[in-house]
Amino acid sequence: MKEEIIRAIERVYATSPLVHSITNYVVMNVTANALLAAHASPLMAHAPEELDDLTDIDSALVLNIGTLDAPWLESMELAGKLMRAKGKPVVLDPVGAGASRLRTEASLRLLDMVRPQIVRGNASEIMALAAEIRRAEHLPSPADSPSTKGVDSLNDSREAVDSARLLAERFACVVSISGERDFITDGERTLMVEGGSSLMPLVTGMGCSASAVTGAYAACAAPLIAAAAAMAVFASAGARAAEKASGPGSFLPHFLDALYTVDAHDAADRVRESSI
Template sequence: MTILNRSWDIVEQIRSNAPLVHSITNYVVMNNTANALLAIGASPIMAHAQEEMVEMVGISNSLVLNIGTLSEPWISSMLVAGKAAKAESKPVIFDPVGVGASTFRTQTCTKIIQEVSPDLIRGNPSEIMAMAGADGQTKGVDSMHATQTAEEAAKYLAEHFDCVVAVSGEQDMIVSATEIVWLQGGSPLMPKVTGMGCTASAICGACAAVANTTFDAAVAGMVIMNSAGGMAAAKADGPGSFQMHFLDALYSLDKNSLISNCTVKA
């Protein structure tokens, strides 16, 4: 089965099973990511109180940790939820938003990586380079590097932490210790809409809840983003209407549109 066909199979599984994706995510994107999960066919839950983390993990199918708006109570909740999810063999997706921008943010990422061992790390090139200790300068939460420059950093993280790494940019790269896939698609409008990277992490969470492997889940999540982005751009007049059409594209995504709006690069 080809990569794009496997990705479509995962979309169908999401729509059949409506997995519950628990997201401890930031204030800026909660509404965006919850709506994206609903549009693709998953069910979102946005709980962050430490007192209910173990119970929420117990009823969820995957966990997404996103450090966009950091605070100590949320960090504690992420650690409790992450450890509970790993104990129950539920996939954990980690989005190290803005790592490298501050010491606090970088130290938090290191703590989560070491104590939780996420199955999938998804970030932009600068974030992935910062995670690996390279020169991953960030401009707020935006990348200052092209995806290609983060390849060695992604490989290092995948091998060193036994995880899958998805790097998003003009091209997307998905890396494991033994595999690498490059994807092309999406739209230049995507960086103009806040939270598209966070949305990618949430979609990867839905995919990880039903996929056979984390690598397949990461590829499918990024294929979905590329395809829906291309579909939305064909109808949008700018960032505002792009966001609306992106949700519609997730909802109406079919096999033909998924395949025709994303290219697997050698």
């Protein structure tokens, strides 16, 4: 597996995939910078009139509902369907799922209509989506319940692994849960990534940027390896940046510097099979 991660990183570096994001206003700038630092190319566009043209040249599409509204959701659904029809990968970041019915329902609708290959969220978001499915289908609820604070998770990533498996099976996708440890599962196999820094949740858009970079890797590897490789380069760069940062403000420039020169072996060493 270590070799697969390294190969994915090498392929991103060699091909510099074009990652089209329809994402939230808060993180557009940091997301674009993270993609550039990760040796990919960013593109942000939401006008329905140009989605057919752009999905022709896109390597991957990332849908992020962080500041969703009705017209942007329509663009996300249209772009997602175009990408799937053209056989290209889509990543969904269900930002704030569980915080409002609109976000929970929009995420499930995009999962259903677009069928993204990878869903990347925090523990609360993944648990909220699984809880809604269990509720709708009268399945028993687990002991742990999701707890969000707006768009931030109050749950540990480990708590969300069962929910991630449910989503992975139901929508035939890979689910990537970020947290102090990241868990990535296709429903059967589960990988764990360790690293990063406690400063990362204090910088807005780190999770959204991880989703964007997951898009870059989805263009270069199979979904499970792609999702794990993206989290691994973030974990590696985050650990390195934390050594130099004096706080959340100086963390971001150090993180982007570290992401640009990430050590593929260090990143790959952070990924393990998990038996949770």
